[in-house]
Amino acid sequence: MPKKAAKKSGKMSQMSEEERLLYMQQKLLAEEEQTKKKEDMLMQFLKDKLAKEQRSSTINMNKLNVQWRCVLRETKIKELHKDIEILSQTFERVVDCKDSVIKSLTKDVDEAEEQYAHALRSHLQNIEQLLDLQRERLTLLREEYQQDLDAVQKEFETERKMIIQQKETETMYLQNVLLAMEQNSSENENETKLEFQSMRDEIKNKSLEEKHALRVTLEGTVEDLWKQFQLALKNYTDSTEDRKIAYDVLKVKDDKSACEIEMQMKKLQRIQDSITSLRNKIAVHARESDEQNRQLRQDKIVVHKQFQKLKGRMNQARAAEHSRLATLTVQSNATLKKLQGVIDKGDHILRLAEMCRKLETEEEKVLPFYPSSLSAEEREEAERASMEEPTEQLAQLMQDYTALDQFWKRYNKVLLERWALDCEKGVLTQDNYKLRVLLKQYLDGISVSDEVLTQENSLLILNNRSNMQQKLPPQVPVTDTRVRRPVHNIIEAAHVVSHTL
Known part of the structure; x- marks a missing residue:
């Protein structure tokens, strides 16, 4: 390492500044590439590891879900079995209730149909009676109309016969008049013809005689006149x-x-x-x-x-x-x-x-009609009486409405219950009035005022008894002996306090 560093330092010393800069840049680039490759490799390794972990986690999660689902299915199946048993029991109970309600409704429907049929029969009977009355009225009107028509036809026929007879008599009279006029005219014509011929002969004879006389006298005058005529004619012809x-x-x-x-x-x-x-x-x-x-x-x-x-x-x-x-x-x-x-x-x-049906109890829905209170003998007598034909009109009308017996049973039951409730209400109002009076006495006893001092005071107690006289409410007439309220012994609070102190 020192040799390499020495060599590098020797090389660096031999290089110029530009070469040194280039060398440093290349070195930095190489180092960056190496670090980048290392990071890429590390990222690829981490990605592969993450993918493996995800695959294993998904597999494990699926296994856990499958096991959990099996456990949930078993618990759910148990719950569903219990619910099904409960629902089946409730369903059977509801079905029984519904069957009872359906039976009661079918009975009500049958009774309603019977009532409707009875009402329809009575309505049809009334309509038939009205139709019979209308037919009788129409027949009477038709008979009156036919009678009026026959009378008018008879009058017309009589007048027609009279007119025809009058016409025939007048035609005969006119024919006779015509014949008489023709005969008179023919006679007058013959007479006038005869008179005309006789007059004509006379006129002819007179004319012949006058003609002969005139011929003699006129021959001379005619010759004179002829000459004069000739002269006048010549002069006239010449002049004209x-x-x-x-x-x-x-x-x-x-x-x-x-x-x-x-x-x-x-x-x-x-x-x-x-x-x-x-x-x-x-x-x-x-x-x-x-x-x-x-x-x-x-x-x-x-x-x-x-x-x-x-x-x-x-x-x-x-x-x-x-x-x-x-x-x-x-x-x-x-x-x-x-x-x-x-x-x-x-x-x-x-x-x-419908409202009463909604307010009915389950017992009333199942058994809407209470059994008859009659004994067996009374029932037999009632059946025999119903089998016999009634003689009185009221009994006949009552027999027409036998289909309403069940209705009247329920109606009478409700009426009796209402009456009992009214009686119980009277007893309760009486008890309430008593309690109000006692409460007022107690309040008057624990409070001091002019009104209390002027009236009887419950604080004055002698021999464990108050000088107050208990005011009772007006007696409510209670006729129902079945409704009896329990009687309570009531002790005033002031009396109890005086003994306790």
């Missing part, structure tokens, strides 16, 4: 040649217009003939229509009277039906209110029954 030409033209026009006028006159004549025929027809139709209108007016008056009668009857029937309907609606509303009251009462009873 131009006018003649115009006249011919106007004549042609006049002929045409005459033809047209004739045609128009013919048309006017045809129109007048048609007008007259139509007027005649209109007059005939007017007479016929007046007659028909008069007959229809009479028929209308008769039908209107019948309509007024029928309307009055219908209004009376409608008013009667309206009054009946009003009474029926009032009665139905009253029945609905009563039924609603019954339903509300039943709901109230059911709610009270």
